[in-house]
Amino acid sequence: MTGLFRTNGSDENRGKQSCRTLTELYTKHFKTLTSFCTQLTMTTQRETHRVPITSLEMNVAYGCNLQCEYCTHLGRFMKGIVSLDDLLLWYRSWNRKIRPQTIRIMGGEPLLHPHLESVLYETRSHWQDSRIEVMSNGLLLPKIKTSVFTAVKETESHMTLSRHYDDPYYNPILEAGIDVLRQHDIEPRIAKSHQSWMKCYRIDERGHARPYQSDPTKAWKICYVKHICTTLIDNCLYRCPQLGCSAYAVKNGFVHFDDWKVVLGYQPLMPDCTQEELEAFMKEGVCEQCSICPEEFQHANQYEKINPFGLPVIRNLFCGAPNHE
Numbered sequence: 011m012t013g014l015f016r017t018n019g020s021d022e023n024r025g026k027q028s029c030r031t032l033t034e035l036y037t038k039h040f041k042t043l044t045s046f047c048t049q050l051t052m053t054t055q056r057e058t059h060r061v062p063i064t065s066l067e068m069n070v071a072y073g074c075n076l077q078c079e080y081c082t083h084l085g086r087f088m089k090g091i092v093s094l095d096d097l098l099l100w101y102r103s104w105n106r107k108i109r110p111q112t113i114r115i116m117g118g119e120p121l122l123h124p125h126l127e128s129v130l131y132e133t134r135s136h137w138q139d140s141r142i143e144v145m146s147n148g149l150l151l152p153k154i155k156t157s158v159f160t161a162v163k164e165t166e167s168h169m170t171l172s173r174h175y176d177d178p179y180y181n182p183i184l185e186a187g188i189d190v191l192r193q194h195d196i197e198p199r200i201a202k203s204h205q206s207w208m209k210c211y212r213i214d215e216r217g218h219a220r221p222y223q224s225d226p227t228k229a230w231k232i233c234y235v236k237h238i239c240t241t242l243i244d245n246c247l248y249r250c251p252q253l254g255c256s257a258y259a260v261k262n263g264f265v266h267f268d269d270w271k272v273v274l275g276y277q278p279l280m281p282d283c284t285q286e287e288l289e290a291f292m293k294e295g296v297c298e299q300c301s302i303c304p305e306e307f308q309h310a311n312q313y314e315k316i317n318p319f320g321l322p323v324i325r326n327l328f329c330g331a332p333n334h335e
């Protein structure tokens with residue numbers, strides 16, 4: 011600002027020059043100012059029409075490097091990633107409609123997405139005020155390219171690592187992942203999933219996932235994700251990952267159709283929904299498909315939780331431990 015008023019000569023001249031400078035400045039920046047105000051008004055209007063939601067979950071990679079039993083996202087049964095083209099289409103469909111407090115970039119294992127850095131930049135550019143959280147099991151962090159860590163920091167995202175087990179094979183690998191994050195000045199939050207895991211489907215003797223056949227009202231009563239884990243899959247909003255992921259798994263043949271076809275009766279919210287439909291969706295209560303969930307809270311016990319590495323060969327592949335089996 012000092013340059014604006016730097017003049018020579020009398021007070022009168024100085025005054026005239028200041029006025030001229032201000033007029034020029036005003037004229038020069040008028041269009042920019044007007045455009046800024048219009049943008050601000052549009053943004054404010056848009057914000058007031060965006061429906062606030064607690065969190066939006068994005069399964070950017072459906073599969074996982076681990077095989078945890080009772081994974082609510084059916085990660086051990088799934089394959090595939092969300093392409094960047096699809097991701098952009100979905101984001102453009104929804105970013106004017108919803109205002110998530112938190113967006114969780116997850117899976118499966120999100121670090122399996124080959125363009126995770128682009129996922130993060132796109133997420134931030136579509137939802138500038140949301141908290142972005144990458145939910146990972148953390149075991150692949152030592153193999154991840156630097157650009158991902160840069161993107162985490164540049165998009166002001168957060169890393170949450172879920173601890174899935176506690177044993178001499180597993181712990182050093184998780185610690186190595188935490189070290190890698192710290193080397194990049196990222197302090198992760200550690201979620202103790204291994205202490206609070208709840209069964210959300212059954213596993214039969216052949217290792218297939220089978221839904222419960224519960225009283226939906228009882229299942230809804232103990233549901234711990236109601237209204238807080240809205241899930242975006244195939245450009246549709248699902249009320250929870252259980253319904254979204256199981257519908258995706260049935261459609262893609264990852265689980266038995268006859269066992270899970272009940273979930274196809276659930277109507278997710280389509281991108282052409284009205285604001286009223288969206289608001290009603292966020293308040294929905296129990297639905298028939300809640301029958302897939304248990305009616306009683308049951309922790310997975312140590313045996314049922316099994317080592318998330320699953321088969322011994324997979325365990326060795328990731329931890330490089332000698333085969334003690």
Ligand code: SF4
Pocket residue numbers: 074075076077078081082083084085086117118119147172174318
């Ligand atoms: S780490 Fe386990 S719980 Fe997490 S997505 Fe993979 S299989 Fe599921």
Ligand code: SF4
Pocket residue numbers: 229230233234235236249250251252253297299300301302303
């Ligand atoms: S299906 Fe119903 S009970 Fe099960 S997680 Fe979703 S909302 Fe909760």
